[in-house]
Amino acid sequence: MYLKSLIHKIVIAMIITFILTVSNLEAQNESPSTEEERLKEYQFIVFWEGTDPKMSLADLAAYCAPIFWYSPDEPELKNKTGKDIRIPAAFPFEDQVDAPVVYYQVSEILVSEEGCETGFFRDDNDLGKSQVDLRKCVGFNIDYNHYYKYEVGLGKHNHDTEQVQFKVYVHQYTDDANVQRYQLYLIQTTAKAHALA
DSSP states (O other), rough: OOOHHHHHHHHHHHHHHHHHHHHHHHHTTTTSSSHHHHHHHHOOEEEESOOEEEEEEHHHHHHHHHOOOOOOGGGTTTTOGGGGGGSSSSHHHHHHOOOOOOOOEEEEEEEOTTTTOEEEOOOTTTTGGOEEESEEEEEEEEEEEEEEEEEEEOOOOOEEEEEEEEEEEEEEEEEETTEEEEEEEEEEEEETTTTTT
């Protein structure tokens, strides 16, 4: 998975959380009758929509992935821009590659009560090719972990890790052409520094 300033990430997460919280509070004054109306009222963010219900973990992680926005004075940036940026890095005990590295883990998949069937099909040869079946899912949690060789400033230290978790809702509906469609809604973000929320 190829994809920092902690302050920027936390600010972005806080802005999204604030917008969602304000929207939620405003929406509580009225009670929309359908799921579509409730989703519109809460103004959740749709970041993917399609008709294929099966998706690999690698594709899911790519669609959900956070955007990294670095401060120009980030020391590890070393004045690089664009495709020359090489942070975040692989953990020291991993193979080193000449590209940014972000680790992901789908930590929970919520399945619908009706089906009671798993929405996950594991590929032991390549976990990234494991499949999620959106027809059987109502949501999932996905965690991203990224590593930096050092951190400067107050409490500076080597080996800095940071995380973000996304809670995603899977919405299914039939469009006007009678085609079954699937949407992924971002409903909550939690940013962590040094593994602390």
